[in-house]
Amino acid sequence: xSRVSRRRALTLAGxxxxxxxxxxxxxxxxxxxxxxxxxxxxxxxxxxxxxxxxIVTPAQDRLHFxxxxxxxxxxxxxxxxxxxxxxxxARMTAGRDAGTIGAVNGIPEAPPDDTGEAIGLPPSGLxxxxxFGPTLFRDAAGKDRFGLAAHLPQALxxxxxxxxxxxxxxISGGDIAIQACANDPQVAVHAIRNLxxxxxxxxxxxxxxxxxxxxxxxxxxxxxxxxxFGFKDGTRNLKAEETDLLRxxxxxQAGDGPDWLTGGSYLVTRKIRMLIETWDRSPxxxxxxxxxxxxxxxxxxxxxGEFDEVDFDSVGADGQPLLATTSHVRLAHPHTNNxxxxxRRGYNYVDGSDGLGRLNAGLFFIAYQRDxxxxxxxxxxxxAANDEMNEYVRHVSTxxxxxxxxxxxxxxxxxxxxxxx
Amino acid sequence: xSRVSRRRALTLAGxxxxxxxxxxxxxxxxxxxxxxxxxxxxxxxxxxxxxxxxIVTPAQDRLHFxxxxxxxxxxxxxxxxxxxxxxxxARMTAGRDAGTIGAVNGIPEAPPDDTGEAIGLPPSGLxxxxxFGPTLFRDAAGKDRFGLAAHLPQALxxxxxxxxxxxxxxISGGDIAIQACANDPQVAVHAIRNLxxxxxxxxxxxxxxxxxxxxxxxxxxxxxxxxxFGFKDGTRNLKAEETDLLRxxxxxQAGDGPDWLTGGSYLVTRKIRMLIETWDRSPxxxxxxxxxxxxxxxxxxxxxGEFDEVDFDSVGADGQPLLATTSHVRLAHPHTNNxxxxxRRGYNYVDGSDGLGRLNAGLFFIAYQRDxxxxxxxxxxxxAANDEMNEYVRHVSTxxxxxxxxxxxxxxxxxxxxxxx
Ligand code: HEM
Ligand code: HEM
Numbered sequence: 001x002s003r004v005s006r007r008r009a010l011t012l013a014g015x016x017x018x019x020x021x022x023x024x025x026x027x028x029x030x031x032x033x034x035x036x037x038x039x040x041x042x043x044x045x046x047x048x049x050x051x052x053x054x055i056v057t058p059a060q061d062r063l064h065f066x067x068x069x070x071x072x073x074x075x076x077x078x079x080x081x082x083x084x085x086x087x088x089x090a091r092m093t094a095g096r097d098a099g100t101i102g103a104v105n106g107i108p109e110a111p112p113d114d115t116g117e118a119i120g121l122p123p124s125g126l127x128x129x130x131x132f133g134p135t136l137f138r139d140a141a142g143k144d145r146f147g148l149a150a151h152l153p154q155a156l157x158x159x160x161x162x163x164x165x166x167x168x169x170x171i172s173g174g175d176i177a178i179q180a181c182a183n184d185p186q187v188a189v190h191a192i193r194n195l196x197x198x199x200x201x202x203x204x205x206x207x208x209x210x211x212x213x214x215x216x217x218x219x220x221x222x223x224x225x226x227x228x229f230g231f232k233d234g235t236r237n238l239k240a241e242e243t244d245l246l247r248x249x250x251x252x253q254a255g256d257g258p259d260w261l262t263g264g265s266y267l268v269t270r271k272i273r274m275l276i277e278t279w280d281r282s283p284x285x286x287x288x289x290x291x292x293x294x295x296x297x298x299x300x301x302x303x304x305g306e307f308d309e310v311d312f313d314s315v316g317a318d319g320q321p322l323l324a325t326t327s328h329v330r331l332a333h334p335h336t337n338n339x340x341x342x343x344r345r346g347y348n349y350v351d352g353s354d355g356l357g358r359l360n361a362g363l364f365f366i367a368y369q370r371d372x373x374x375x376x377x378x379x380x381x382x383x384a385a386n387d388e389m390n391e392y393v394r395h396v397s398t399x400x401x402x403x404x405x406x407x408x409x410x411x412x413x414x415x416x417x418x419x420x421x
Numbered sequence: 422x423s424r425v426s427r428r429r430a431l432t433l434a435g436x437x438x439x440x441x442x443x444x445x446x447x448x449x450x451x452x453x454x455x456x457x458x459x460x461x462x463x464x465x466x467x468x469x470x471x472x473x474x475x476i477v478t479p480a481q482d483r484l485h486f487x488x489x490x491x492x493x494x495x496x497x498x499x500x501x502x503x504x505x506x507x508x509x510x511a512r513m514t515a516g517r518d519a520g521t522i523g524a525v526n527g528i529p530e531a532p533p534d535d536t537g538e539a540i541g542l543p544p545s546g547l548x549x550x551x552x553f554g555p556t557l558f559r560d561a562a563g564k565d566r567f568g569l570a571a572h573l574p575q576a577l578x579x580x581x582x583x584x585x586x587x588x589x590x591x592i593s594g595g596d597i598a599i600q601a602c603a604n605d606p607q608v609a610v611h612a613i614r615n616l617x618x619x620x621x622x623x624x625x626x627x628x629x630x631x632x633x634x635x636x637x638x639x640x641x642x643x644x645x646x647x648x649x650f651g652f653k654d655g656t657r658n659l660k661a662e663e664t665d666l667l668r669x670x671x672x673x674q675a676g677d678g679p680d681w682l683t684g685g686s687y688l689v690t691r692k693i694r695m696l697i698e699t700w701d702r703s704p705x706x707x708x709x710x711x712x713x714x715x716x717x718x719x720x721x722x723x724x725x726g727e728f729d730e731v732d733f734d735s736v737g738a739d740g741q742p743l744l745a746t747t748s749h750v751r752l753a754h755p756h757t758n759n760x761x762x763x764x765r766r767g768y769n770y771v772d773g774s775d776g777l778g779r780l781n782a783g784l785f786f787i788a789y790q791r792d793x794x795x796x797x798x799x800x801x802x803x804x805a806a807n808d809e810m811n812e813y814v815r816h817v818s819t820x821x822x823x824x825x826x827x828x829x830x831x832x833x834x835x836x837x838x839x840x841x842x
Binding site: 062064066069071101109110111112114115116117118119120170171184185186189192193196197200204205206207208209210212213223225226227228229230231276277279280281282283284287295296348350351352353355357358359360361 | 483485487490522530531532533535536537538539540541591592605606607610613614617618621625626627628629630631633634644646647648649650651652697698701702703704705708716717769771772773774776778779780781782
């Protein structure tokens with residue numbers, strides 16, 4: 001039987017093939033090795049802070065998202081889980097194992113406390129972000145499940161049904177959501193898988209989604225990626241540097257609702273199937289009219305640079321507005337929505353094929369905001385009613401979660417203030 | 422309306438934000454720009470050669486695999502498709518678009534000949550590898566669909582049913598398979614999606630699989646990755662440098678079967694669901710016994726280094742062999758299988774959850790070999806009968822395809838020799 005730690009393997013990897021001779025020694029190591037220079041030089045994102053990481057953090061390339069049903073009825077068990085999760089998340093985001101990989105506490109029959117597939121991999125920018133769904137506070141019958149009903153924020157209501165919605169309930173909602181983002185998908189998958197393992201008996205995976213490529217920039221330094229319609233996406237996103245706007249539109253402020261959520265944010269998820277085969281048959285000019293930006297540069301219609309201001313007024317030779325009244329950008333823009341802003345953080349997905357000869361592909365839309373009633377909901381209403389793009393998309397899953405503020409001390413845990421601890 | 426090419430956007434990206442002012446000019450470019458220094462400096466894999474790329478090519482990190490049903494009945498249409506595909510694959514592996522992104526041949530109503538989501542991305546090591554399934558040669562009723570039945574290799578038979586198989590036919594088989602591997606998943610997805618687009622009306626997507634992380638090394642220089650059981654995978658794989666072994670075990674040789682396949686290889690795919698939650702509950706010692714290697718270093722049981730020879734004979738204090746008789750490594754090893762070898766090239770996958778509270782995760786197993794009757798089939802028989810690992814895995818999809826040799830000239834296309842052209 002051997003023991004090994006993620007960080008130690010990493011150090012070993014750094015010394016090259018010659019280090020393999022030392023492998024036997026490695027398998028005897030019993031204590032979590034200290035942070036070494038080699039490991040420290042990697043790309044870890046700080047786990048603690050006033051706000052949770054994984055929101056304004058420069059959008060990582062890959063996503064593994066999971067929504068859990070809580071199956072325990074025991075409040076203390078739930079609190080213990082949140083404590084254990086927080087500790088494991090702190091370890092994993094630092095590039096460490098979720099727990100000991102070898103015999104646990106000297107008991108050889110115990111299963112390892114880490115599943116091992118991230119051994120040797122650096123932190124890879126991993127962030128783990130948690131949110132609580134409305135059903136954690138009270139169930140469908142209105143029952144207060146864990147003594148939390150009094151702390152339910154008014155804004156944390158299941159999203160309304162929008163025109164055209166084709167939602168599959170089995171992949172929607174959930175009591176607790178966890179978003180793992182990393183630049184290496186193996187690291188993101190490892191994180192969710194280990195949190196699910198730790199939660200065994202207390203929670204059950206309700207649904208889960210992999211995203212292979214980010215569709216947003218969340219800092220001004222990041223290049224704008226492209227979605228599966230082939231367009232740049234995230235150009236006019238809220239950005240980490242816009243601290244005044246983040247205060248106004250992203251972070252829940254004192255007095256907005258229950259105190260436990262101050263410094264947190266509301267997370268909305270929408271899995272949006274994109275009918276890419278149909279899209280691919282439409283001419284470039286039509287695609288650009290539907291989005292309201294050019295495909296090559298991402299410039300707004302009538303402008304030349306990606307970051308030029310959107311021009312609502314200019315008309316073309318035909319007397320029609322250059323930015324069509326049914327274009328996505330016009331309908332989603334703050335001007336049209338009472339200055340609504342949100343931080344988008346979505347990912348492209350492909351889930352195999354659909355049994356009808358087509359790829360099952362689309363956008364796993366993620367948005368964070370201070371109040372969904374002033375951001376996602378009105379914007380989606382406007383899109384659902386008039387967006388020409390609707391012909392090419394189907395919303396198949398929906399979720400809303402209240403994400404508590406960041407972890408601030410070693411005793412702190414996800415939801416500590418919610419549980420009054 | 423704008424025009425843009427993948428390579429030109431890439432060059433532009435290279436010059437930074439200042440280049441955005443030139444974007445208007447860019448959108449007017451009508452001809453495919455020449456290769457620039459910036460683009461040439463990226464990681465393209467040669468498309469042409471005696472064998473297809475994507476087999477011994479250093480295993481890229483990400484996979485998008487698709488199997489198509491041919492829906493046209495017209496042999497000439499099929500040949501044209503294979504020609505068009507070959508041309509598009511040559512372009513995309515060089516980091517170019519599949520075709521013009523702007524108005525095609527000056528017709529503004531025509532849809533773009535590339536979908537755009539890879540604009541600005543480098544080649545990313547993209548390889549595109551094609552294989553023909555038995556059903557392309559004759560259908561279930563034995564009918565010769567395209568005048569190819571006489572060229573059906575004897576070894577290209579649907580795989581037998583193995584003990585314990587739980588195969589889903591709807592995600593198995595297929596007339597033509599295409600494997601796209603790249604270090605950027607967006608590039609791999611873009612490739613398959615554009616080939617599917619080009620094939621519209623002639624082929625239909627039967628099934629498709631994304632793989633987020635490689636589970637094999639195919640060259641001695643590559644670090645061994647880990648599968649979702651947390652173990653190093655690919656240690657004792659066939660490697661690109663072992664040219665004598667590749668001749669013996671990987672590439673179809675003259676006289677093996679029909680001439681058109683000489684220089685090709687047989688591709689076997691198996692989607693293997695891994696019951697990771699059950700695995701995660703078993704002790705480390707048991708996991709290591711099942712695999713036959715240690716989890717930390719990947720050394721064979723009783724040895725110290727990952728690349729040490731497997732030791733079949735040593736016994737432990739209890740008199741039992743250190744390498745259990747039911748261990749995966751013992752049962753899969755060439756010693757136990759009449760010296761059978763194959764080149765494994767699999768990928769980890771997570772396809773959301775299974776509706777029963779668990780992640781739907783596993784290994785998309787891919788193996789290339791000279792003759793499946795001497796490699797995959799006997800090895801899988803041995804595993805299916807005795808592998809302790811069977812308790813933790815379920816084979817849910819199966820496929821076999823004959824991959825023609827590489828593209829050797831500008832007029833050459835995938836399957837040219839098969840179609841006698
Ligand atoms: C598959 C579905 C969608 C696609 C393909 C898509 C694509 C795009 C693209 C290409 C842009 C322009 C670039 C940018 O500023 O980021 C954009 C902007 C935007 N989208 Fe979407 N989007 C989708 C769904 C949604 C949804 C569901 C919402 C929210 C309800 C949304 C809200 C926005 C907002 C707020 C903007 C910025 C508008 C501006 O300020 O000019 N999008 N989207
Ligand atoms: C989920 C299923 C599987 C898992 C998790 C798995 C895992 C592993 C691991 C960890 C090794 C040891 C490292 C190495 O030498 O690569 C290995 C070796 C090997 N596996 Fe698998 N494997 C699976 C399925 C298969 C299948 C279906 C086959 C072929 C029928 C196969 C054939 C082999 C071979 C030939 C070796 C090398 C044995 C040797 O030469 O020592 N594996 N596998």
